[in-house]
Amino acid sequence: MEIEPEITVIIPTLNEEISISHCISKILAVFRDNGLEGEIIVSDSSTDRTPEIAASLGAKVIRPKQRGYGAAYLAGFRHARGKYVVIGDGDDTYDFRQIPALIEPLKHGADMVIGSRFNGEILPGAMTPLHRYIGNPILTWMVNVLFDADFSDVHSGFRAIKKEALERLDLRSPGMEFASEMMVRARQKGLVVEEVPITYYPRQAPSKLHSFADGWRHVRFVLLLNPLPFIAIPGAIFALVGFVLMILFAVKGQVATSHLHSFILGAFLLCGGVQVVVIGILMKIYSVTHRYEERAGIIVSIMDYHSLERLLFAGGLILVLGFFSGMSVIIAWVQSGFGQIAEIVNAVASLCLGTIGLQIIFMAIFSSMMLLREENGDTKNPA
16 A cells, blocks of 8 residues: 655756756655655656656656746646645755755644745855845835735745645746745735745756846736735825826916926826726736635725726716817817917816726726626636
C-alpha cells in the first residue's frame, strides 16, 4: 500500500539545469533528516536538461499546458497529495533546508506561512536595488493598504500552505501576478498567515524576471481586485474640485476676461475625474463578474439592472442638458449676426455635460455587457 506523503514540494522550472539538482538534493535531505514522507513535483517548461535531471533524482516531472509562473504552480497543485504544500523556485535562491521552519507554524494553527526575505537576510547580489528598495516595498505596501494587511514580503516565492487552505483560495492567475493573487486571496478568505525569516541567495543563472512588465502585471492585478481606493476615490475628488472651481468662477462672472484658464482647468478636472471614476467602477464590475471578488458593498446596487437603466436615463438627461447648453451658444451666435460672442461658460458647460453624459451612458452599456457575459456562464479567466 502506497504511503500518502505528508509534504508536497512544488518547483516551477524554466531551464534550471544548473541549479535543479541542488534544490532537489536539499529537499531530499530534509525528508531524510526529519523522518518525513514527502514528494517533489517539478512543473517544467524547459528546453534544456532540467526535466531529465529532476526525474533522475526521484522528482515527479509534469508538463503544464501553458507557460507561466502561475500556470506552473496551478498544474502542480492538481498533482499534490501532501497535507502540507511547499512552493519554491528552482533557481536555488531559496534554501529548501529551511522547509521545517515553514512547516512548524502550520502544525500550530497557521494556514499559510511566508518565508520573508525582508525579515531575514538578503545576500549581496541576490536582489537588484530596483527590486529591493523600490519594486517589492511599493507592491507590498499597495497590498497592505488595499487589503488591510501587514505583510513584509508579498512576493516571496518560498511559501507553505495547508492543502485544505490551498483549495479554498481558488487561484487562477497564470503569470507572475500569481504571487500577489495568493496573498490577496489568503487575506480575503480569512486565512491565518504567518511569516518566518529566511535567507535569500544569488541566482546561479541569469534572472528571467522582467522588472517593469512583471511589476505592471502585479499592479494591474492588485488594482483589479480593489480599484476603488486608488482609482475611483481620487477620481471623485478631482471631479468635485473641478465642479467647485467651475461653479465658483461662473458665479463670480467675467470668466472670459479674468478667469478663463482657471475655468478650463476646472472643466478638465471635472471631466477627467468622472472618467477615472467610471474606469474604477468598470474595473470593479469586471473583477466581480470574473469571480476575482465577491458581490458586496456599493457595487451590488450598481450592478442591478434597474440601476443600470437609471444610469442610462441619467446619462441621457445630462447629454440633453449639454445639447441645450450648446444650442444656447449657437442661438446667441446667430442673434449676433454670426459675429464675436462671449459665451465661454455655456460653451464649456455644454462640452462637460456632453462628455459626462456619454461617459455614463457607455459605462451603463459596458456594465450590461459584462453582466450578460456573467449570466451566460462565461466567467473564465481571460488572462
